Amino acid sequence: MNIFSYLQSGLSAIIPFVILLGILIFVHELGHFLVARWCGVRVEVFSLGFGKKLFKYKKGDTTYALSLIPLGGYVKMFGEQPGDHISAEDRKVSFTHKTVWQRIAIVLAGPLMNFFFAILIFFAVALLGEDAKTPVAGDINATSPAYAAGFRSGDRILSINEKPIVSWEDVQKSLSLKESHDLHLDVNVEREGSGEKASFALTAKAEPNPNVLSSYDYVANVDGLSPYSAGTTVGVIEGSPLGALGLKTGDTITAINGQKVSYWRQVDATLQSMNAKEALTLEVMGMREGDKADKPITLTMAPLESIKSFSLQTLGLESSELYLSKVVESSPAQAAGLRAMDRLVTINKVKLMKWEDVINNIKSFDGTNPVAITVLRNNQTIDLSITPKMTTQMLPTGTEEKRYTIGIAPIANIAMPEFMVIKASGIGEALVRGTQKTWDVSVMTVMSFVRLFQAKISPKNIGGVISIGQAASETFKIGLTQFLQMMAIISVNLFILNLMPVPVLDGGHLVFYVIEIIKGAPLSIRKMEVAQQVGLALLMSLMIFALFNDFTRLLGL
Numbered sequence: 001m002n003i004f005s006y007l008q009s010g011l012s013a014i015i016p017f018v019i020l021l022g023i024l025i026f027v028h029e030l031g032h033f034l035v036a037r038w039c040g041v042r043v044e045v046f047s048l049g050f051g052k053k054l055f056k057y058k059k060g061d062t063t064y065a066l067s068l069i070p071l072g073g074y075v076k077m078f079g080e081q082p083g084d085h086i087s088a089e090d091r092k093v094s095f096t097h098k099t100v101w102q103r104i105a106i107v108l109a110g111p112l113m114n115f116f117f118a119i120l121i122f123f124a125v126a127l128l129g130e131d132a133k134t135p136v137a138g139d140i141n142a143t144s145p146a147y148a149a150g151f152r153s154g155d156r157i158l159s160i161n162e163k164p165i166v167s168w169e170d171v172q173k174s175l176s177l178k179e180s181h182d183l184h185l186d187v188n189v190e191r192e193g194s195g196e197k198a199s200f201a202l203t204a205k206a207e208p209n210p211n212v213l214s215s216y217d218y219v220a221n222v223d224g225l226s227p228y229s230a231g232t233t234v235g236v237i238e239g240s241p242l243g244a245l246g247l248k249t250g251d252t253i254t255a256i257n258g259q260k261v262s263y264w265r266q267v268d269a270t271l272q273s274m275n276a277k278e279a280l281t282l283e284v285m286g287m288r289e290g291d292k293a294d295k296p297i298t299l300t301m302a303p304l305e306s307i308k309s310f311s312l313q314t315l316g317l318e319s320s321e322l323y324l325s326k327v328v329e330s331s332p333a334q335a336a337g338l339r340a341m342d343r344l345v346t347i348n349k350v351k352l353m354k355w356e357d358v359i360n361n362i363k364s365f366d367g368t369n370p371v372a373i374t375v376l377r378n379n380q381t382i383d384l385s386i387t388p389k390m391t392t393q394m395l396p397t398g399t400e401e402k403r404y405t406i407g408i409a410p411i412a413n414i415a416m417p418e419f420m421v422i423k424a425s426g427i428g429e430a431l432v433r434g435t436q437k438t439w440d441v442s443v444m445t446v447m448s449f450v451r452l453f454q455a456k457i458s459p460k461n462i463g464g465v466i467s468i469g470q471a472a473s474e475t476f477k478i479g480l481t482q483f484l485q486m487m488a489i490i491s492v493n494l495f496i497l498n499l500m501p502v503p504v505l506d507g508g509h510l511v512f513y514v515i516e517i518i519k520g521a522p523l524s525i526r527k528m529e530v531a532q533q534v535g536l537a538l539l540m541s542l543m544i545f546a547l548f549n550d551f552t553r554l555l556g557l
Contacts, residue, residue: 015476016469016472016475016476017465017468017472020472021071021472022048023487024117025048025049025072026048027117027491028110028111028114028498029074029075031110031113031114032106033046035109036109039102040092040093041077041098042094043075043077043078044061044063044076045062045075046065047064047066047067047074047076048066048067049066049068049070051068051069052067053065071465077106078090078093078094078095079091079093081096100517103509107506107510110498110506111498111499111507114491115442117488118441118488119431119435121485121487121488121491122433122437122438122488123434124430125481125484126423126424126429126430126437127424127430129481130421130423130481131421132166132168132169132419133167133227133417134156134168134227134418135156135158135166135170136155136168136192136227136418137151137152137153137156137189137225137227138153138229139229139263139265140153140155140225141224144223145223145224146223146225149200149222150189150198150200150202151225152189152192153192153263153265154192154229154263155190155192156189156190158197161184161185162186167420167422172219175204175219175222176219176220177216177218177219178217179217180217181206182205183203183206185201185220186199202222206218207219212399212451212456212457213447213448213451213457214447215447227417228417229262229264230319230321230414231263231412232253232266232267233250233319233320233413234247234251234317234318235318235320235322235323236248236251237313237316237317237318239379240314240316240317241301242282242316245299245300247282247284250286250325250411251284251286252284253282254283254284254285254296255283256270256271256280257280257281262415264415268312271315278303281299281300284297319354319413320410320413321411321412322345322355322358322410323344323410324339324340325409326340326408327407328407328408328409331405331408332387332406332407333386333406333407335386336384336386338384341377343376343377344358344374345376347362348372349372362405362406363403365388365404367404370387371406372385388404388405389404389406390402390404391403394458399457438488441489442496460552461549463549463553464543464550466551467549471486502539503535503536504536504539505539512528
């Protein structure tokens with residue numbers, strides 16, 4: 001990539017970040033500005049950004065400015081510094097000389113504007129339509145409690161306990177519990193393929209909620225029920241018919257004889273339903289020299305009747321999840337001789353069926369005897385001995401887990417759930433959904449701080465401006481609604497963060513005013529100055545730590 005491409009890539013990331021942060025800062029400072037003017041305070045400067053003023057315009061008593069550094073903003077009010085000498089005539093427009101309740105209103109207005117702005121954004125998204133996971137079950141293992149209860153792969157869940165289910169989020173809400181008690185469920189589903197309706201009842205056992213950011217402490221767990229399915233990324237057995245045709249490990253099958261396939265379970269079902277006299281045509285996504293990555297490749301072979309004892313195995317197909325996409329440098333796996341594209345066969349003579357078996361076997365390492373691993377490479381089995389090492393892994397829940405690893409990654413084969421667009425039927429419903437969504441994000445944000453102080457989530461999850469910039473850039477590329485939703489989430493975060501009782505933040509000022517109400521007099525200037533210095537030190541330390549986390553993630557450390 002040349003220097004022009006790097007600059008272009010950087011600019012494309014910076015522009016969404018500046019748009020997002022600029023709008024949110026404007027909204028926040030506008031809250032302070034409007035309520036200050038309403039309370040009769042003279043506003044001297046309304047600035048977006050800090051540092052050198054690139055543009056300024058004065059109207060009345062106020063100078064409106066656009067400044068160089070777009071990482072904040074401020075409203076400078078007359079008389080806001082305690083101790084300033086102010087004449088008797090000017091006290092009527094001085095911030096410090098307003099009643100404590102007026103000062104509280106002015107300070108509180110900024111965070112509240114961010115809260116109400118989030119409602120407005122989620123309201124708009126509800127009218128535009130937002131993506132949601134369809135309420136469709138993924139792969140249901142035949143040995144799982146979910147299967148025994150009546151669920152089957154691909155079931156569309158229509159209702160739970162007579163409550164209509166529209167999205168997978170509705171399924172999760174139906175299973176969320178405030179208290180630990182088993183939950184009786186009456187479920188109605190529509191079967192995949194046939195469209196037949198089925199009804200069944202089950203009792204789900206209450207378990208601690210794995211989502212530490214949820215306000216619900218328990219979930220009614222239906223073991224084996226999830227929206228995820230194995231995808232159609234293949235592992236290709238060397239010397240097999242499809243391997244000879246040019247299909248490669250890591251390719252993803254998208255269609256068989258013109259029929260779209262999205263899940264591994266559909267591959268076998270589609271092949272079995274084919275006319276054996278027809279030629280087999282596969283459309284696959286994969287990299288070939290001279291081909292584009294987003295362009296399907298068509299492979300055609302002789303009719304299936306030419307293959308004796310036809311099956312996925314005889315065609316040379318299997319799921320890719322036991323093939324290695326990566327062996328980490330300087331890892332135990334690399335030291336032992338494992339390579340990318342090796343196919344894992346056994347660990348300690350236990351046959352592997354899925355990637356979860358690999359993780360569980362490595363995790364159970366006793367710290368003494370090396371792990372015996374058998375792999376398939378170039379149609380030959382190779383026996384290796386590996387000593388795992390203890391590492392810290394970040395889980396999707398935001399917590400850290402110390403466990404043994406060897407430094408390998410699979411060729412992932414998880415199909416993302418299908419998404420649907422949900423639109424509010426009218427302004428009233430959109431307003432309700434916007435308010436509810438803002439409240440849910442607010443609760444989640446507060447819970448993230450609570451869990452952080454409880455050490456239930458890792459401080460490595462704290463992100464700074466780089467994380468915000470990456471999120472803004474990625475969602476901007478995906479689409480308008482995703483970008484707006486990210487803006488609303490960050491707006492809620494600004495609402496919560498600014499209310500924290502840290503001097504220099506709005507919440508710190510509110511604490512001063514509450515003390516003033518209780519005492520009947522403001523704190524001394526000296527005490528407020530010391531508190532401000534401590535607050536600034538805390539805030540700067542947090543910003544440095546967040547930037548450290550950002551760079552650590554960016555560099556993959």
